[in-house]
Amino acid sequence: MTVMEQRGAYRPSPPPAWQPRTDPAPLLPDAEPYRVLGTEAAAKADPGLLRRLYAELVRGRRYNTQATALTKQGRLAVYPSSTGQEACEVAAALALEERDWLFPSYRDTLAAVARGVDPVQALTLLRGDWHTGYDPREHRVAPLCTPLATQLPHAVGLAHAARLKGDDVVALALVGDGGTSEGDFHEALNFAAVWQAPVVFLVQNNGFAISVPLAKQTAAPSLAHKAVGYGMPGRLVDGNDAAAVHEVLTDAVRHARAGGGPTLIEAITYRIDAHTNADDATRYRGDSEVETWRGHDPIALLEHELTERGLLDEAGKQAAMDAAEAMAADLRERMNQDPRLDPRDLFAQVYAEPTQQLREQQAQLQAELDAESEGSHR
Amino acid sequence: MTTVALKPATMAQALTRALRDAMADDPSVHVMGEDVGTLGGVFRVTDGLAKEFGEDRCTDTPLAEAGILGTAVGMAMYGLRPVVEMQFDAFAYPAFEQLISHVARMRNRTRGTMPLPITIRVPYGGGIGGVEHHSDSSEAYYMATPGLHVVTPATVADAYGLLRASIASDDPVVFLEPKRLYWSKDSWNPEDPQSVEPIGRAVVRRSGRSATLITYGPSVPVCLEAAEAAREEGWDLEVVDLRSLVPFDDETVCASVRRTGRAVVVHESGGFGGPGGEIAARVTERCFHHLEAPVLRVAGFDIPYPPPMLERHHLPGVDRILDAVGRLQWEAES
Numbered sequence: 101m102t103v104m105e106q107r108g109a110y111r112p113s114p115p116p117a118w119q120p121r122t123d124p125a126p127l128l129p130d131a132e133p134y135r136v137l138g139t140e141a142a143a144k145a146d147p148g149l150l151r152r153l154y155a156e157l158v159r160g161r162r163y164n165t166q167a168t169a170l171t172k173q174g175r176l177a178v179y180p181s182s183t184g185q186e187a188c189e190v191a192a193a194l195a196l197e198e199r200d201w202l203f204p205s206y207r208d209t210l211a212a213v214a215r216g217v218d219p220v221q222a223l224t225l226l227r228g229d230w231h232t233g234y235d236p237r238e239h240r241v242a243p244l245c246t247p248l249a250t251q252l253p254h255a256v257g258l259a260h261a262a263r264l265k266g267d268d269v270v271a272l273a274l275v276g277d278g279g280t281s282e283g284d285f286h287e288a289l290n291f292a293a294v295w296q297a298p299v300v301f302l303v304q305n306n307g308f309a310i311s312v313p314l315a316k317q318t319a320a321p322s323l324a325h326k327a328v329g330y331g332m333p334g335r336l337v338d339g340n341d342a343a344a345v346h347e348v349l350t351d352a353v354r355h356a357r358a359g360g361g362p363t364l365i366e367a368i369t370y371r372i373d374a375h376t377n378a379d380d381a382t383r384y385r386g387d388s389e390v391e392t393w394r395g396h397d398p399i400a401l402l403e404h405e406l407t408e409r410g411l412l413d414e415a416g417k418q419a420a421m422d423a424a425e426a427m428a429a430d431l432r433e434r435m436n437q438d439p440r441l442d443p444r445d446l447f448a449q450v451y452a453e454p455t456q457q458l459r460e461q462q463a464q465l466q467a468e469l470d471a472e473s474e475g476s477h478r
Numbered sequence: 479m480t481t482v483a484l485k486p487a488t489m490a491q492a493l494t495r496a497l498r499d500a501m502a503d504d505p506s507v508h509v510m511g512e513d514v515g516t517l518g519g520v521f522r523v524t525d526g527l528a529k530e531f532g533e534d535r536c537t538d539t540p541l542a543e544a545g546i547l548g549t550a551v552g553m554a555m556y557g558l559r560p561v562v563e564m565q566f567d568a569f570a571y572p573a574f575e576q577l578i579s580h581v582a583r584m585r586n587r588t589r590g591t592m593p594l595p596i597t598i599r600v601p602y603g604g605g606i607g608g609v610e611h612h613s614d615s616s617e618a619y620y621m622a623t624p625g626l627h628v629v630t631p632a633t634v635a636d637a638y639g640l641l642r643a644s645i646a647s648d649d650p651v652v653f654l655e656p657k658r659l660y661w662s663k664d665s666w667n668p669e670d671p672q673s674v675e676p677i678g679r680a681v682v683r684r685s686g687r688s689a690t691l692i693t694y695g696p697s698v699p700v701c702l703e704a705a706e707a708a709r710e711e712g713w714d715l716e717v718v719d720l721r722s723l724v725p726f727d728d729e730t731v732c733a734s735v736r737r738t739g740r741a742v743v744v745h746e747s748g749g750f751g752g753p754g755g756e757i758a759a760r761v762t763e764r765c766f767h768h769l770e771a772p773v774l775r776v777a778g779f780d781i782p783y784p785p786p787m788l789e790r791h792h793l794p795g796v797d798r799i800l801d802a803v804g805r806l807q808w809e810a811e812s
């Protein structure tokens with residue numbers, strides 16, 4: 101019987117009741133990025149924490165300038181500087197417990213170092229003597245990840261696995277504003293929310309993806325708003341206010357650890373340097389914009405707050421600078437030594453056991469190396 | 479000697495059994511993918527696993543292949559042993575970035591500190607009347623990616639043994655399941671399954687003296703059929719089932735070709751840039767002085783996979799294989 105024939109008997113009925121699966125209102129980010137420094141909230145901030153953040157920011161800035169200098173001396177192949185973004189980098193490391201995991205991108209060397217990775221080992225990728233220079237398990241820092249946003253599903257999977265095993269471990273994943281356009285960003289957030297995985301996503305919106313401004317990346321009201329579509333809370337924070345970033349991250353980590361699921365945080369910051377030392381930023385942005393952001397510098401903001409409140413004097417500033425200089429001197433000295441290279445490493449760990457084909461290729465390379473060294477002895 | 483009651487089982491049943499046994503033996507084994515839980519997978523290979531082990535061990539994931547494999551990477555980083563199901567060959571492509579940029583190289587880029595024991599099961603190949611995007615032979619892409627093992631069974635017993643070995647491997651394995659052999663039956667005792675097969679060993683499925691057919695997966699039964707038919711022409715063909723494309727068993731393949739002096743590589747995947755080119759080159763490099771004729775290839779045409787009503791013209795069949803055997807310069811012999 102067709103619908104037409106049926107018509108006489110057909111009684112329209114309403115579809116099953118519909119309601120939203122979650123109330124979207126609590127997921128929405130605030131209208132303004134959250135701030136602590138220079139606001140009433142600052143009075144509640146722990147002075148010890150603020151001083152610690154300050155010391156780490158000063159050290160972090162120095163790490164960035166030293167690494168950039170090393171590119172000029174040919175000691176680093178490339179360095180994507182996080183100058184201007186140190187508040188995010190440092191707060192990311194400090195918001196985590198020992199047992200937690202950090203999933204950094206290529207720009208987050210500083211976060212890895214602030215979490216305890218050796219400063220030279222953290223630069224292995226960018227020096228080019230190997231890909232990952234540290235054992236990820238030692239400090240629970242995943243390899244610095246270059247293919248954009250691909251580290252995000254790893255963070256979700258790890259957090260999910262930890263929860264399945266009954267461990268209260270949280271994963272914090274870092275990504276840039278450009279990376280939010282990638283499919284893996286979407287898939288990671290969706291999996292995280294469906295699984296209620298204990299993971300926190302921190303987007304450092306530094307204004308650019310190489311040369312492309314955010315306006316060409318998204319039409320969303322903000323990147324934090326994207327959270328609502330996945331059913332997780334979105335939060336906006338001033339990414340140059342170290343106290344605010346630390347607080348928002350700590351809240352989200354605590355929420356995740358308590359079984360509350362993931363959070364997406366957008367930190368509004370600015371990439372003061374070019375994309376990398378190899379990039380020419382004058383082709384796509386003007387000096388005045390950079391100058392505006394220099395006026396909202398993460399170190400200066402915190403220093404101002406600490407000084408105003410009598411928590412930091414000249415001697416304190418000097419001590420932070422001295423510690424940073426000592427770190428830089430050590431970095432310089434160790435980076436000025438040639439890395440140890442062994443061509444045989446090329447074949448190690450492609451598989452647990454090298455295949456017959458790799459054994460043959462390794463023998464071929466060895467013969468070439470032997471001939472080379474014989475030639476040089478002649 | 480113990481006698482075991484042999485029962486006919488399908489390849490799909492043997493695969494299910496392998497998953498079940500692996501999950502029972504090792505609590506870190508987790509199965510994940512699209513429809514693998516309640517439904518038991520579109521080919522029913524994961525049937526019953528969610529019921530027996532719970533949905534945390536056999537998980538219906540959101541529908542996103544990169545997300546499935548990407549989260550499996552994180553799970554493996556935390557010490558689990560994920561077994562991922564890709565629903566069909568052509569639907570595994572969204573996961574390629576995770577596969578190539580992370581799964582295949584994580585061990586190497588971390589100097590061995592972070593191996594990824596992930597098994598990626600991919601139903602592959604044609605011959606089941608599937609419409610567009612359901613019949614690809616994608617093995618050449620995987621073979622071209624260092625760091626992956628690429629394994630494909632052709633028999634019921636191998637389906638069990640090789641899948642167990644793949645899950646037990648500390649390296650990532652792309653496990654290609656020939657769709658059209660899912661329902662193939664063989665006498666196999668599920669209570670006493672054949673021992674776990676080591677990955678990387680080819681096997682001679684049929685001995686012969688005239689020429690070697692080098693093949694794998696869905697083309698193995700076709701080659702065996704061709705070998706039977708060839709007897710009428712007076713050819714006694716050997717059939718080598720590679721079982722593992724990576725690592726490649728040069729030894730077994732070359733030993734066979736040196737004995738017979740002639741070889742044809744047979745696969746469904748397209749010929750140009752396909753596995754056969756690599757195999758023919760390897761055989762030629764190693765067995766040149768034993769060869770009576772150039773190594774030939776019988777492959778799928780270099781076309782997008784055809785619609786089901788035309789696929790029989792595309793798939794290597796007995797006649798095309800015998801034609802190739804006929805072109806192995808027999809006249810030189812007399």
Ligand SMILES: Cc1ncc(C[n+]2csc(CCOP(=O)(O)OP(=O)(O)O)c2C)c(N)n1
Binds near residue numbers: 280308375
């Ligand atoms: C999948 C992928 N596509 C392209 C690139 C090349 N690339 C490297 S960094 C970059 C810009 C990324 O911008 P964003 O995510 O905002 O991070 P930022 O560099 O500003 O920290 C691009 C396009 C890449 N690394 N990965």
